[in-house]
């Protein structure tokens with residue numbers, strides 16, 4: 256830390272992103288990317304006039320992209336906000352809707368780690384509610400809470416989802432506070448609550464192109480909400496970086512919506528591979544939480560979470576381990592192709608065999 260850093264950031268603990276190693280080629284099951292390539296339409300779209308794509312500023316209104324998203328999900332363009340990854344949208348939401356003086360924010364204690372970082376960044380009082388014993392989010396506890404609410408649904412890193420009815424109870428019981436539902440993983444089998452946006456002006460649903468749309472590298476996210484919430488987010492964007500989505504990403508994002516069916520078919524494959532992985536790990540003695548996401552969260556009594564992570568890495572397979580006390584026995588394993596999941600299961604089996612031999 257330099258002596259110039261603003262004092263308000265001195266104690267800030269930044270988010271730790273998942274590893275993106277360059278030392279060797281891994282089977283990469285640590286940051287919930289899609290194992291499938293972007294569609295041909297997307298590749299054709301970015302294979303464009305490179306000179307214009309680099310020389311000119313992008314459209315700050317992102318009009319074409321917004322229109323495609325709006326049409327796909329049955330909304331008006333004015334209900335859509337787009338930004339540089341859903342992290343950017345979450346960041347703007349904390350800036351816009353968490354007033355440190357008027358109200359704090361509430362989110363699950365075990366959830367996407369960035370929520371706490373944003374709360375700290377903006378000096379917002381954060382109430383972090385424990386998960387239930389089965390690691391699900393206790394929806395009732397967010398009802399009438401009188402704070403901005405942020406919930407990942409399905410939750411990360413557990414993969415467990417709330418139903419639309421449960422989300423609606425939270426939204427309806429907090430009419431004077433924004434409820435942000437982070438649906439980064441919703442396409443892998445959970446119920447989306449976007450239809451509730453037609454009914455509730457305090458609901459903001461955040462989505463990403465990074466998982467189901469195979470575009471983590473392009474950095475693109477969108478949010479669906481009432482026109483006023485969207486205008487608020489645009490105000491923040493135009494007050495920070497209006498050109499925050501580059502021209503290639505705008506083209507790719509619009510083309511991906513044209514190929515929506517291709518991406519949903521990929522999600523069905525992931526769901527099938529998740530079922531295979533869950534069954535295989537369960538038969539090896541793991542407890543696997545019931546996931547509706549493109550990852551599973553699993554622990555074994557036979558080996559610690561960190562030990563398994565380290566041994567898998569040595570065998571060229573990367574998974575995500577969190578040191579947080581309550582979940583340190585688990586690993587979060589992204590669902591890849593069936594071949595990748597078979598390699599993972601074989602490696603886990605071999606590691607457990609070695610561990611048993613050492614006893």
Ligand code: PMP
Nearest residue numbers: 340341342367407411439463465
């Ligand atoms: N929300 C959740 C729950 C996530 O796990 C992630 C990915 N790390 C994000 C949002 C951010 O995704 P992106 O910025 O790539 O859209």
